[in-house]
Amino acid sequence: MSLLSVDALSVTFAGHGTGRGAGRAGRATKAVDGVSFDVAEGQVVGLVGESGCGKSVTALALMGLLPRKGVSVGGRAEFDGADLLSMGEKKIRDLRGSQLAMIFQDPLSSLNPVVPIGVQVTEILTRHRGLKGEAARKEAASLLDRVGIPDPDRRLKEYPHQLSGGMRQRALIAMAVACAPRLLIADEPTTALDVTIQAQILELLKELVDQEGTALLMITHDLGVVAGLCDQVNVLYAGRAVETAGRRELFAHPTHPYAHGLLGSIPRLDAPRGEPLRPIRGSINDKIAWADGCAFAPRCDFYTLQCLTGTPELTEPRAPGHQVRCVNPVLPADRSADAAEVSS
Numbered sequence: 337m338s339l340l341s342v343d344a345l346s347v348t349f350a351g352h353g354t355g356r357g358a359g360r361a362g363r364a365t366k367a368v369d370g371v372s373f374d375v376a377e378g379q380v381v382g383l384v385g386e387s388g389c390g391k392s393v394t395a396l397a398l399m400g401l402l403p404r405k406g407v408s409v410g411g412r413a414e415f416d417g418a419d420l421l422s423m424g425e426k427k428i429r430d431l432r433g434s435q436l437a438m439i440f441q442d443p444l445s446s447l448n449p450v451v452p453i454g455v456q457v458t459e460i461l462t463r464h465r466g467l468k469g470e471a472a473r474k475e476a477a478s479l480l481d482r483v484g485i486p487d488p489d490r491r492l493k494e495y496p497h498q499l500s501g502g503m504r505q506r507a508l509i510a511m512a513v514a515c516a517p518r519l520l521i522a523d524e525p526t527t528a529l530d531v532t533i534q535a536q537i538l539e540l541l542k543e544l545v546d547q548e549g550t551a552l553l554m555i556t557h558d559l560g561v562v563a564g565l566c567d568q569v570n571v572l573y574a575g576r577a578v579e580t581a582g583r584r585e586l587f588a589h590p591t592h593p594y595a596h597g598l599l600g601s602i603p604r605l606d607a608p609r610g611e612p613l614r615p616i617r618g619s620i621n622d623k624i625a626w627a628d629g630c631a632f633a634p635r636c637d638f639y640t641l642q643c644l645t646g647t648p649e650l651t652e653p654r655a656p657g658h659q660v661r662c663v664n665p666v667l668p669a670d671r672s673a674d675a676a677e678v679s680s
């Protein structure tokens with residue numbers, strides 16, 4: 337059974353938004369538009385997509401951290417049977433302190449600048465795991481060590497501004513792990529880190545999932561991270577899921593042209609030698625409203641006129657459980673040939 341069950345989540349920012357890229361003053365922005373997914377205990381579910389597609393806003397909505405004013409949130413998000421979206425402020429704050437944790441994309445804004453790192457980590461260990469004094473200090477040092485922070489005893493005494501950006505990110509990861517949450521939302525936790533540290537962090541997250549049964553919602557635009565960690569993947573585009581599948585199925589058969597393009601634009605060791613990388617043309621700004629057709633149509637290599645006739649629904653053109661929002665999906669040549677034969 338799912339620990340988190342998100343059903344038709346939507347988030348709209350009223351006009352005059354002040355956030356990054358909030359659009360022209362006066363115009364509402366639908367940042368998340370009917371997103372549904374489940375995360376079970378011990379499962380890693382990925383939210384993938386390019387900048388601005390709604391990943392962080394989805395996470396903040398689930399954590400109850402969006403401002404109440406000027407933002408309307410719709411749909412349902414059940415955590416262990418209770419709806420996070422309609423929950424009172426106090427109740428969700430209690431849950432955040434005990435069962436839900438998030439690693440934020442921006443580490444500096446989520447650490448307290450005037451409290452040493454050690455105090456921030458030990459506070460969590462005391463509150464969540466009842467560790468005190470020397471035992472808490474030792475565990476804090478061991479956590480910093482596990483996230484790859486050298487000389488942890490010295491670092492525990494330092495303030496956030498004395499750590500590099502990558503170290504602050506790792507300190508935040510240590511704090512999230514210290515809570516032993518039931519659900520951990522990790523928003524691009526390794527983007528700022530070099531690859532060896534990245535591997536270490538991914539290993540730590542994997543351990544948390546395997547040994548503690550933590551449910552992990554992994555937000556990333558890095559397909560390498562998805563390949564190494566996620567069981568189930570949701571590819572988002574302009575606030576909607578365009579493809580949802582198990583990791584193996586998605587990597588073997590990316591079927592929405594956007595997912596197909598994403599996978600085609602990364603180097604693969606199993607690709608034939610000399611095969612060029614195929615970038616996706618244009619940017620996420622070249623889109624049409626979902627109400628008018630497929631938002632990806634202006635950038636799509638498989639575009640047809642049918643793509644502009646209203647919102648495409650999620651269907652399963654390839655395999656059960658592999659959902660794709662596209663009227664002209666990328667299917668294997670034999671399937672297309674079959675289709676051509678049937679229609680001729």
Ligand SMILES: Nc1ncnc2c1ncn2[C@@H]1O[C@H](COP(=O)(O)OP(=O)(O)OP(=O)(O)O)[C@@H](O)[C@H]1O
Nearest residue numbers: 349353355356357358367387388389390391392393
């Ligand atoms: N406070 C806000 N007011 C208005 N619009 C906002 C606000 N915060 C985010 N948005 C808009 O919501 C959309 C989704 O933003 P979000 O931060 O979720 O993107 P993201 O997928 O996390 O991107 P990135 O990979 O860059 O972190 C964007 O168009 C963004 O401009």
Ligand SMILES: [Mg+2]
Nearest residue numbers: 391392393441
């Ligand atoms: Mg983000």
